[in-house]
Amino acid sequence: MCTKPNYIVSTGKWWLTTLLCCSVLLTLAQNSFVSEPGNKSPGGWKTFIVKDIKELRVPAPPDKDQSQKELKELKEKMSQGNNEKKQAILYWDAGSPAYRWNQLGYSLITFDNFDRFLRTPTAWMNMAIYDATIAAWNAKELYQRKRPTQLDPSLKAVIKAPSTSSYPCEHTVTAAAAAIVLAYFYPEKADSIMKLAKEASESRVYAGVQFPSDVAAGWKLGQDVADRVLAEAKNDGSDKKWTGNVKSDPKIWRGEYPVGIMTASWKPILLKAGDQFRPAAPPDFEKEMQDMKNFKHDLRSSNLAYYWAASSGFDIWTEMANQKIFEYHLDNHTPACARIYALLNVAMHDVSISIMDAKYAYWGTRPILYDTTFRPLVFTPPFPGYPSGHATASSTAATVLQYFFPGDAAQFKKLAQECADSRFYAGIHFKTDNEVGLVLGKKVGEYIVETWDKK
Incomplete structure (x- = not known):
């Protein structure tokens, strides 16, 4: 019986191993890339609020002669630069145009006006940024205006000029809209x-x-989009007032005022209604109360409890989006970044409505109310416990980010689970609150992604 020479067998094994490794690496790469909306150029991507991008088309940029005059004006402004202006240039050039505005948007969050927090201002901001960015790219693709450094190669820009066309200014569009x-x-x-x-x-x-004309056109465009977005925001139903009474049943949540009770009646952005995925009623928490009282804290559990309690949860997930954008070098792809921020924050807006719907459908009690001798690690929020808002929102965020970064799904799922566990460790949520929240959040996230894909 003839057999292949050993060196041929070895070579065959080497090629097989190489092919398998290449296949694995290719699969990992494919699973790690951000999802893109088909093969359309950004100027043709779908939008959230703006119905037809052509309605917002900016007028043609100045001609060549006028551009030469602007070059002179630009050089004069550059000659006036100082250290303060240079610091501003570097600050706003970091990341995509939406990066700094998301930092600012989350820095403004306070809980003294909880209804404002639940309205998720960053959702409306990011929809405005995204729609304005797509409108800007539509104009960029149409006019193809060269950058100042392309018209005058002797011009020494302070930073590297983007490879995209100049008109209108993407940073200004973002700034005005935001x-x-x-x-x-x-x-x-x-x-x-x-x-x-x-x-x-x-x-x-x-x-x-x-x-300068890029900036002027960008401001006008950003303002136009912002006005349209705010027209929608002003009709979200958040002006409704509650006129009911808090129930006195000791088995359910009770307090002076049910914060966020009207949120369930607000208009979602992509969900059909707040009760679309409402979970079943919670169980009696007698056994879970005992489990909580018997729980022994360690350094990790205490750390997680305080870490998530010090945050709205939304900001941590936006930081995760920032991290992934930088890891995958997407910060130079302005429309893609705007899209990630927008869908993530829209999901946070809609899941907030779902969370408060479930909370006030059942008025689920809190550990500190179920057993008044119990003392949690952190302050207990002034509204019902079931389901956990942090767990639900984190599960939604993890699902949306998985849509953009499928190769990091396990990392997102782990972070959402840690968030859910932290609420039990903190002593403010029963385990069922968290488990149901994770399921609810996943359903909302999946629906948001599917609806956006079909939009």
Whole structure:
């Protein structure tokens, strides 16, 4: 019986091993790339609020002669640059245009106005940023205006000029859209917000990467989109007032005022209604109360309890999105980043409505109310416990981020589970609150993603 020579067998094994390794690496790569909406260029991507991008088309940019005059103006502005302006240039150039505005949006969150928090201002802000960005890209693709450094190669820009066309300015579109929306939700800080937007816009001219007319057109476009988004936000139903009474049943939640009780009646953005995935009624918590009282804390459980209690939860997931955007070098793909931030925050908006719907459908009690001798690690929120808001929202966020970064699904799932566990460790949620929350959040996240795909 003839057999292959040993060196041929070895070579065959080597090739087989190589092919298997390449197959595995290719699969990992395919599973790690961000999802993109088909083969369309960004200027043709679907939007959230704007019905037809063509309605927002900006006029043609200045001609060549006018651009030469603008170059002179731009050089004069650059000559006025100082260290403060350079710091502003570098600050606003970090990440995608939406990066700094998401940092700002979450820094504004306070819980003294919980209804405002539940309205999720960052959802409306990011929809405005995204729709304005797509409109800007539509114009960029149409006009193909060259950057200042392309018209005058001798011009020394402070930062590297983006490879995209210049008109309109993407940073200004983002700044105007974001600032106008945030100023509406935070009127007490409107002046400082608008000042930052102007700084962000002007930084692109002082950097030498955008013409003044790019900035002017970008501001007008961002403002137009923001106005449309705010028209929707003002009709979300959040102005309704509760006129009921808190029940006195000792087996359910009770308190002075049921914070967030009207949220369930608000209008979702992509969900059909707040009760679309309402879970079944909670069980009696007698056994779970005993489990909680018997739980022995260690350094890890205490750390997780305090870590998640010090956060809205939403901000941690946005930081995770930031991390993935940087890991996959997407920060130079402005429309893709805007899309990630928008869908994630829209999901946070809609899941908030689902959470409060379930809470006030059942008025699920809290450990500190079930057993008044029990003392939790952290402050107990002033509304029903079932299901856990942190667990539900984290599960939704994990599901949405998995849509964009499928290769990191296990990491997202682990983080959501840690968040859910932290609420038990903190002594403010029974295990059932968290388990049901994870299931509810996943359903909401899957629906958000599927609805967006079909939009």
